[in-house]
Amino acid sequence: MGAYRDVWERSIQEPEAFWGDAARNIDWYREPTTVLDRSKDPIFEWFPDGEMNTCFNALDRHVAAGNGERLALIYDSPVTDTKATYTYSELLDQVSRFAGVLSGLGAKKGDRVVIYMPMIPEALIAMLACARIGAVHSVVFGGFAAHELAMRIDDAKPVLVVTASCGIEVNRVIEYKPLVDAALEECEHRPAHCVVFERPQAKPVMVEPRDVNWVRAMQGASGTECVGVAGSDPLYILYTSGTTGRPKGVVRENAGHAVALTWSMPNVYDAQPGDVFWAASDVGWVVGHSYIVYAPLLAGCTTVLYEGKPVGTPDAGAYWRVIAEYGVKALFTAPTGFRAVKREDPTGALLAQYDLSKFKYLFLAGERLDPETYTWASDLLGVPVIDHWWQTETGWPIAANLMGLDPMAVKAGSPTVPVPGFDVRIMDESGEFVGPGVEGLIMIRTPLPPGCTSSVWGDDAKFTDAYLSHTPGYYLTGDGGHFDDDGYLFVMGRVDDVINVAGHRLSTGEIEEIIAGHPDVAECAVIGVADNLKGQVPRGLAVLKAGVERDHATIANELVQRVRNQLGAVASLHQVDIVAALPKTRSGKVLRKSMRAIADGVEMAVPSTIDNPAILEALRPVLRSQ
Ligand code: COA
Numbered sequence: 001m002g003a004y005r006d007v008w009e010r011s012i013q014e015p016e017a018f019w020g021d022a023a024r025n026i027d028w029y030r031e032p033t034t035v036l037d038r039s040k041d042p043i044f045e046w047f048p049d050g051e052m053n054t055c056f057n058a059l060d061r062h063v064a065a066g067n068g069e070r071l072a073l074i075y076d077s078p079v080t081d082t083k084a085t086y087t088y089s090e091l092l093d094q095v096s097r098f099a100g101v102l103s104g105l106g107a108k109k110g111d112r113v114v115i116y117m118p119m120i121p122e123a124l125i126a127m128l129a130c131a132r133i134g135a136v137h138s139v140v141f142g143g144f145a146a147h148e149l150a151m152r153i154d155d156a157k158p159v160l161v162v163t164a165s166c167g168i169e170v171n172r173v174i175e176y177k178p179l180v181d182a183a184l185e186e187c188e189h190r191p192a193h194c195v196v197f198e199r200p201q202a203k204p205v206m207v208e209p210r211d212v213n214w215v216r217a218m219q220g221a222s223g224t225e226c227v228g229v230a231g232s233d234p235l236y237i238l239y240t241s242g243t244t245g246r247p248k249g250v251v252r253e254n255a256g257h258a259v260a261l262t263w264s265m266p267n268v269y270d271a272q273p274g275d276v277f278w279a280a281s282d283v284g285w286v287v288g289h290s291y292i293v294y295a296p297l298l299a300g301c302t303t304v305l306y307e308g309k310p311v312g313t314p315d316a317g318a319y320w321r322v323i324a325e326y327g328v329k330a331l332f333t334a335p336t337g338f339r340a341v342k343r344e345d346p347t348g349a350l351l352a353q354y355d356l357s358k359f360k361y362l363f364l365a366g367e368r369l370d371p372e373t374y375t376w377a378s379d380l381l382g383v384p385v386i387d388h389w390w391q392t393e394t395g396w397p398i399a400a401n402l403m404g405l406d407p408m409a410v411k412a413g414s415p416t417v418p419v420p421g422f423d424v425r426i427m428d429e430s431g432e433f434v435g436p437g438v439e440g441l442i443m444i445r446t447p448l449p450p451g452c453t454s455s456v457w458g459d460d461a462k463f464t465d466a467y468l469s470h471t472p473g474y475y476l477t478g479d480g481g482h483f484d485d486d487g488y489l490f491v492m493g494r495v496d497d498v499i500n501v502a503g504h505r506l507s508t509g510e511i512e513e514i515i516a517g518h519p520d521v522a523e524c525a526v527i528g529v530a531d532n533l534k535g536q537v538p539r540g541l542a543v544l545k546a547g548v549e550r551d552h553a554t555i556a557n558e559l560v561q562r563v564r565n566q567l568g569a570v571a572s573l574h575q576v577d578i579v580a581a582l583p584k585t586r587s588g589k590v591l592r593k594s595m596r597a598i599a600d601g602v603e604m605a606v607p608s609t610i611d612n613p614a615i616l617e618a619l620r621p622v623l624r625s626q
Pocket residue numbers: 141142143144167169174280281282285287309310311333334335336337340365366501502503504533568569570571572
């Protein structure tokens with residue numbers, strides 16, 4: 001632990017010196033004279049007066065250094081039976097021309113561009129093209145429904161939307177264009193244009209002159225050079241679920257992000273230029289932003305874009321096939337993916353067909369890694385299985401076993417130690433910071449390191465309220481956990497209304513708002529209950545308005561559909577029970593924690609503040625049923 005300890009200490013004691021050194025690993029048009037601007041505390045800005053371009057660092061500089069023929073991107077799509085590769089030069093050519101398309105349609109530095117795309121190369125090209133011209137992209141996950149897209153468009157106010165005609169879910173074609181049209185219909189804000197990449201699986205209906213065909217626009221486009229941006233200028237906005245019904249637009253700045261991700265690749269992931277790095281996630285999530293798109297390219301690696309699932313495309317050997325076929329050194333995904341493989345192929349028999357000799361690490365994040373899945377993966381693969389903990393807000397790991405810096409013994413259930421830059425503390429219920437062995441809120445002392453969110457889009461006050469006001473000088477992570485005597489951190493789960501479904505983050509509050517909007521519903525509660533595959537899934541309980549006499553099963557079904565239509569299939573809400581009443585405290589707070597404990601079969605004392613214990617008792621059989 002010695003090497004790690006020294007590096008971590010320096011990052012905390014001398015952040016300016018530490019990150020000033022790290023900043024030398026990216027290219028600047030103008031080097032920053034200020035590493036960290038503390039003048040607007042509690043909002044901190046990294047490298048505010050430096051000038052750089054993230055796309056230049058991800059593509060141009062590798063080509064300029066003579067590595068243009070190195071593979072930048074491997075696209076593997078079992079759902080369309082397609083494979084394609086792009087060298088750094090080829091990717092640069094596409095990105096620079098698409099940047100020309102964006103500029104030609106009026107997008108310029110600081111403008112927002114919403115990207116609603118499936119897992120195809122054009123999604124990366126669109127993101128990098130935005131970075132190239134200094135436009136701020138906001139990628140919306142394809143599993144979200146039109147209403148979610150509309151909320152994000154109204155908040156980000158983009159000049160353009162970029163989409164594709166469809167996504168493909170195993171063997172189901174999901175037409176994206178009608179969803180975009182519906183979202184644009186619902187929005188108050190109207191972007192000038194919508195660029196549509198037409199896939200052979202679905203022909204989009206184009207609304208001229210608003211809609212522009214990607215391929216035709218590219219034919220006439222010329223290459224565009226990178227635009228210099230200030231280090232603190234935003235690179236992207238990524239919306240994530242908070243405790244309220246409206247998602248928060250997490251803002252990521254250009255320079256801090258490039259510096260932190262570039263540092264993370266060799267130190268956390270032991271990834272060197274030329275290594276093949278595969279993050280099996282989606283570009284719509286933070287893992288996709290950071291470790292499919294930006295970090296591997298910043299570090300000169302080859303990134304894999306996989307349009308498929310761990311199982312069913314075509315079988316539970318998909319991970320092994322891709323690793324073997326492309327010589328993947330490190331795979332990064334969510335534990336759910338491995339639970340899915342384990343369920344279909346419990347002995348890992350399919351592995352025997354593949355040569356995994358180049359495979360060195362499995363990194364898992366997005367939800368708690370249960371010790372059973374850890375042991376299964378570790379025994380099967382015989383390589384380090386690294387649990388690491390992070391959030392959309394931080395953009396890179398807060399705690400990890402740093403494979404390139406100082407690998408440590410693994411403790412199942414722990415993402416190991418705080419990553420340099422993160423000063424992680426535990427606060428107990430009475431507001432005291434506590435030592436090893438005591439459970440509490442996980443907080444991070446500010447300033448957060450580079451790469452972490454600097455604000456909520458358009459709302460600094462919301463950012464400070466949500467994250468920085470609980471305890472001045474500390475960032476509230478929303479997770480609970482503890483340190484052990486060896487300094488290992490254990491993250492036990494969210495302490496707020498955020499749930500993790502298959503590594504996807506959802507807000508129970510948002511689902512509740514959708515259910516409560518049904519004309520027959522008087523009040524409702526949504527809880528996250530344990531699920532063997534997805535870690536957690538939401539369950540709803542609804543109380544109907546007096547006088548509603550419609551069939552309960554019909555209403556329950558409408559509520560499930562309502563969530564699917566408004567939030568998206570990704571919510572995985574399959575069960576809503578119509579109940580007579582919800583258990584509450586005497587002050588009227590719904591006892592979600594108690595209901596969750598009953599559903600999960602966990603012993604928990606009934607809170608002394610309960611108003612009517614009989615209501616909770618009556619719900620027991622409902623909550624235990626599935
Ligand atoms: N576009 C449209 N619909 C989507 C979608 C997308 N991009 N992604 C998911 N959906 C739909 C799915 O088709 C599914 O619909 P259904 O209820 O009609 O079947 C629903 O949203 C739920 O999707 P998902 O949570 O992915 O569950 P699944 O049952 O389809 O697959 C796993 C289960 C375990 C295979 C899948 O969750 C998985 O691959 N997990 C790996 C972890 C991961 O990638 N996490 C991301 C963060 S790192």
